[in-house]
Amino acid sequence: MNGPSFERGYNTLKEQIDAPVAAFFSSCVHCGMCAEACLFYTETGDPKYTPIHKLEPLRKVWKQEYTFWGKLGKALGISKALSDEDLSDWETLVYDSCTLCGRCSMVCPVGNDLAYMIRKLREGMAISGHAPPGLIGATKRAVTIGSPMGVKFPALQAQIRHAEAETGLTLPVDKAEADYMLLLSSMEVMNFPEFIGAVAKIFAQAELNWTISSEAFEATNSGIQIGVSDIAAELVQRIVDAAENLGVKNVISPECGHAYMAIRWEGPNLIGRPYNFKVIHILELLEQLHKEGRLKLKDKDVRRLTYHDPCQIGRRGGVLEQPRNLLNAVAANFVEMPDTAGMNWCCGAGGGVSANERADELRIRAFKRKKAQLDAVQPDALVSACANCRIQLEEGLEEYHTDIPVVSLTETIVEHLDGLGSKEGHPS
Amino acid sequence: MSQISNDLEFRRRLDRLDRTQQRTLAASFIDHVLSLSNDERVARAVKVAADVNASNDELNGALHSVTAAAMDSHARCDADCKWTDHAGYFVARATMAALSPEGQASGNPAWQAAMSSRMARTCISIDSTDDGGEEEQAEQYRILNNYLNS
Amino acid sequence: MTDVELLLWVRGPAFDIATVILCAGMVIRFMEIFMLGRKANLAEARGSEMAGGLGTVFRRTLVDTGTFKRTPFTVVAGWLFHIGLFVIIFLFVPHILVFEGATGLSWPGLPSNIVDAFAVITIVTLLAILIHRWRDPVLRLLSEFNDYLVWLVTFTPVLTGWLAFHRVGAAPAALIAVHILSVELLMVLFPFTKLSHAFTLWVARWYNGAIAGYKGVKS
């Protein structure tokens, strides 16, 4: 039988529960501190947005399936079994009001990794038919078209041509044995195509042997956002196949938060084997190039700049120092917001929330947290490294009438790249 | 004065202009792709940008309304997008760049407006085979040449 | 049953029963947790799981400044009553004798009147925490019968111990007997309620830190 069903969802939740989940639920003391770490709670004051409360369905399965006393309670009819209605009731909590930002995981005094568990709970929600339509659509497009936004290779080719015209460089496509294979997110291709040219300029200066694959350029992975590992694995496999067919040594994850999570951290676990190549985030690579002296910068940005850590790149991904080192290299006036780096507040649009139209109003409300953070430092410009964050930041700032331009870190670096003149100006 | 034939030269020339010149020139670039946007706010903002005597208040007001227009037209993450509908977003982006106040923009507003305008043209042609980006480039060189020669 | 008979019963068979339930129960809990297993991480590590795990085990005892400012009551009250319980349980001489009797290990205690002060602080804090649990919307949503039960079985030993120390309300032997009995109730309920966090939180913190540490993040 195909199609979603509660039984499949319940079975999946049983599969998902592991020792950490059991340790986490065993340790929760209902102190409520996770609420204060969640921007959906802080900006609405609605207790239902308390992170641990969002996990109630998973906790029920753990308790009733994997603890002696829970099983006894269920057998005696003291506690009610999880129902399809429960999952239905929890759908908006699990998808609309959680960006998987993992800030609660940093605050929980007993050490519960709540985001780790929400990710698992989504596996059960999705396969029982309780995922938001926006994410379902994106996932279907990702599998059938190759991009959640429907971006096909010809579109990328057009953007590549545009970038080539702009930079005067030739952008290598499907170059075998390249050292680096660049992935892109549809968001970049669609909304911030200048990113492609920016990267090309930097790579040209650093004399990097790189390529873009026509087979797999899409870095995003709707599978991990909606919570279907089978689909996520299929999407990762496309990249792995392309990279291994070309024989590249490294795959570069672009400025997109969850893409990095998908390809760098979840990928090998999804496909069940380590890669034959390394995965490096664009910021990691840039910092490495800068350290090696292959990135020559001419001047410093004098504006007061601050940096918004995309959750999946920073707190959940481990790329925290690199953007700071890079910013300090290009900005004379880099300031940190309060609650920064590992404790940064999410923009409010990650984890599939931005793909979920139902959550629009809540998402904009949640942005007030970011706004307050920005108000505290009053920067001239806001730098980030995730196209999704960037759109949310722009939209949020516009909504709250704040004039702060939002720029990508990679593009900021390109602005200060030295010696481009010698390589520019030769149209291909 | 020699005719501009490549982007390096194009940008150098743009960089030599003052802020108001850059803005009005940007408006000219955008004007050429304005038909790709069906947002009234953008058209109005371009008019303000083109006005050499526009006051700071007028410029700020125009920037706000065009930013709102850009936000309304961007492709949302994971949403199904049509390139032909997406050109308006880049027109709005170009106008935002043209109107960005001094000290806030990271680059030359005219250059950025030019780039976004080309992007808008590219959007229209993405699902077809011909590439409008190069035509747009040539058109922009022509606009700048005319401006400099006038 | 006389007070002394009751005291003897709680010191003897009842304490044995409570110990057996506590130990067996907690071991079962741990076995239940660990035997669920954890998949090996196939992604290339950026940092050390062990270092991250151990780091978080300690670091999570403190809270970041931002969160502290948002939840000062929970943090301060939580600290106060945990420190209070620690002092009462581990630094009151009669209690040290219990540990010495069971393990042979002994350590110096604090003067009784200082422990007394901690007991008062703990009692007041626990009462405040109960009121907070009633009044805070988040805690009201999260709280279930077990939360109140656990509060009660934590509060009772402190209160009865304090009464026994000050010898108010009943004969001293009876007070001590009731006090020990309330501790035994705590021990019996330990493995079956969130009280078990006292043991499992080290594991939870380790996992949290390990997951983050593997990716090179300090959590």
Added chain:
Amino acid sequence: MKKEGQTIGEVLRQRGISRRSFLKFCATTASIMALPPTMAPVIAATLEKTKRPSVIWLSFQECTGCAESLTRSHSATIEDLIFNVISLDYQHTLQACAGHFAEHIREEVIAEHDGEFILIVDGSIPLKDGGVYSTIAGMTNEQILKQTAAHAAAVVSVGTCAAYGGIPKADPNPTGAVSVADIIKDKPIINVPGCPPIPVVITGVLVQYLTFGLPELDDLGRPKAFYGHSIHDRCYRRPFYDKGLFAETFDDEGAKKGWCLYKLGCKGPTTFNACATTKWNDGTSFPIESGHPCLGCSEPDFWDAGSFYKSLSTPTGNIAEKAIYAAGAGLLAGAAIGAVHRTKKQAAVRQHRRATIDDLGEGS
């Protein structure tokens, strides 16, 4: 032996007891009852007017320690005085006569002072095997007690054996020993426990009874006037307890400095008696002062209340051993339960069907 009708005052004068020593006796008694010194003359005046009561002292399963405590008390006058205040008509150890003659006296007192005499008992009463373990003149202790008590005005159980069963009742209680109160239910009983009781407390209780009638008792039947405070509350070593200074062994620095003996098993905190205030041997000392923890001898079951040298709040069993066995059992049970869960999880993994986009539905 009969001193019919005479008041205590008359007897004292007749025997040449000085008023000064009588008043001193009254003052001592008043002080241990924690009465103000002004009460001493009141006690004296009341006693003087009171008819000298007849007393029967029955000794059952006992060691004579209680009688020794009284008769060899620190001041000779106390013993003299008390025997002048009361008419001790029957007491095995002290009386001159023996055999049937002695028993005859007891019957005589019962007959002559029916409902008026005071019955003092020391020692516990064996009930097992028909009470054969202690008999006097062919009668079991139980029979004698029941027969005598039926006619007494009140019963004073002197010593822990009479009051609570004491050492004879201690585990395994081979004689089935019980206390007086276990047998006698219809007479007022004043318990004067202690092993032995403090002599001035014995006399004090009698004086209190004669002066004020039946005293106020605590829930263990002890006169509150003498047993109202715990040893701990009145102990001169209490400040060390409060400061957390304890002797760890009998000969360590702490012991030499006179620190608290709690860790050495002192039962002072749960023991109610007057030792810490009246002390023993003419106020010379009491066990704690001489460096030994209180055994709690004035409390029921003191012999069985854990080791004398183990702190009173510590578990009596072998906790470590039980913890280890319990952990071992938990390990086995946990492994079994864990294995069931594991199997369940593996079954879920086997049941997993690969999800495709067709399995997502349309969303809600």
